[in-house]
Amino acid sequence: MHVVYPAVVSALLFSIGVYGVLARRNTILVLMSVELMLNAVNLNLVAFDVWLRDRLHGGQVLTLFVIVIAAAEVGLGLAIILALYRNRQTVDLDRLRSLSDLTDTSGPTDTGPTDTGLTGTGPTDTGLTDADPGNPGSHSPPRDRPPAESRSLPRTLTQPQPQTQTHTETDTRRSRPEPGSEADTRPGDAP
Amino acid sequence: MTEVPSYLSPTGQEIVFLLLGAVAVGSALLVVTTRQLVHAALWLVVCFGALAGCYLVLTAEFVAWVQVLIYVGAIVVLLLFGIMLTRAPIGRSADLDSPNRPTAAIVAIATAAVLVTVVVDGFRMAYVPLEPGGGSAGELGASIFRNWVLPFEALSVLLLAALIGAIVLSRTDIRGRD
Numbered sequence: 001m002h003v004v005y006p007a008v009v010s011a012l013l014f015s016i017g018v019y020g021v022l023a024r025r026n027t028i029l030v031l032m033s034v035e036l037m038l039n040a041v042n043l044n045l046v047a048f049d050v051w052l053r054d055r056l057h058g059g060q061v062l063t064l065f066v067i068v069i070a071a072a073e074v075g076l077g078l079a080i081i082l083a084l085y086r087n088r089q090t091v092d093l094d095r096l097r098s099l100s101d102l103t104d105t106s107g108p109t110d111t112g113p114t115d116t117g118l119t120g121t122g123p124t125d126t127g128l129t130d131a132d133p134g135n136p137g138s139h140s141p142p143r144d145r146p147p148a149e150s151r152s153l154p155r156t157l158t159q160p161q162p163q164t165q166t167h168t169e170t171d172t173r174r175s176r177p178e179p180g181s182e183a184d185t186r187p188g189d190a191p
Numbered sequence: 192m193t194e195v196p197s198y199l200s201p202t203g204q205e206i207v208f209l210l211l212g213a214v215a216v217g218s219a220l221l222v223v224t225t226r227q228l229v230h231a232a233l234w235l236v237v238c239f240g241a242l243a244g245c246y247l248v249l250t251a252e253f254v255a256w257v258q259v260l261i262y263v264g265a266i267v268v269l270l271l272f273g274i275m276l277t278r279a280p281i282g283r284s285a286d287l288d289s290p291n292r293p294t295a296a297i298v299a300i301a302t303a304a305v306l307v308t309v310v311v312d313g314f315r316m317a318y319v320p321l322e323p324g325g326g327s328a329g330e331l332g333a334s335i336f337r338n339w340v341l342p343f344e345a346l347s348v349l350l351l352a353a354l355i356g357a358i359v360l361s362r363t364d365i366r367g368r369d
Contacts (some may be wrong), residue, residue, distance in 0.1 A: 077264055
């Protein structure tokens, strides 16, 4: 067999994976694209192992190792995604901008005209206030949730003293846009 | 590697490999372009299955079965569980693609062009006559446990660490230190 064939197939798979990582918005789809790239590498490793007739079978053994590492990576990645979904109620990569600068968040995050009215309390804004530990409103959305959800609350809400006076006003402030923002951003994304 | 057969008269192995490769690339394209999240995971199964067939053609049997077991059996199921637990929309959803899709397409096409050009130019003269038995479970097992024992053990520790990390990350009743 010509070595060109597996090499070309793996190059195409790798670039498809690059496209998926860059173009997809859902985090799980990005994970799938990473898997595609890892599979392209595996195909290359197997092909070159067969071509070079490695006496130690380094290529195929490394392929097995890569498969195992990919399994571990997917497990950890999904755990991170689930934790993210528990805290932010979204897995859209475009909305997770808490590490970006404050200035350029207004452009790509607002996906609809109704969303801009909620920027003070919307779900896209909660990430921006994470850097401020004194702001109790940044992690208040789990407070309105059922007890199964609120068990995770002391992990995210570590400042005990300002809770008592800000509790009521964050509750009223959060409870209003929470269902509305979910319904508002969905049609805004459609076009 | 002295005498390279012509590209115009492909052998049966090459035809089978090219068909499987076409299936793999096509289903991978569908994975990254489909509008339904669950369909992406199912097309991923097709892609991994075709790749396992490619490994079989390349005489890497053990890698092929491990691919079927772990990728098709475990990783896709994990991804489907992730889709389910994040309450993703089951039907057609329009917001799976980010707005920088044309840029991504340009980057991907450029990557494909560079890689395919370099690979074709570099390995045009390479030819490998396939012989069965090189990737059997016995050969690979002997190789792993004779020459690659230390990476194997390190990998088991890494798997344990990943397992514990996933448990800690996904449980909600483990609290951080105040």
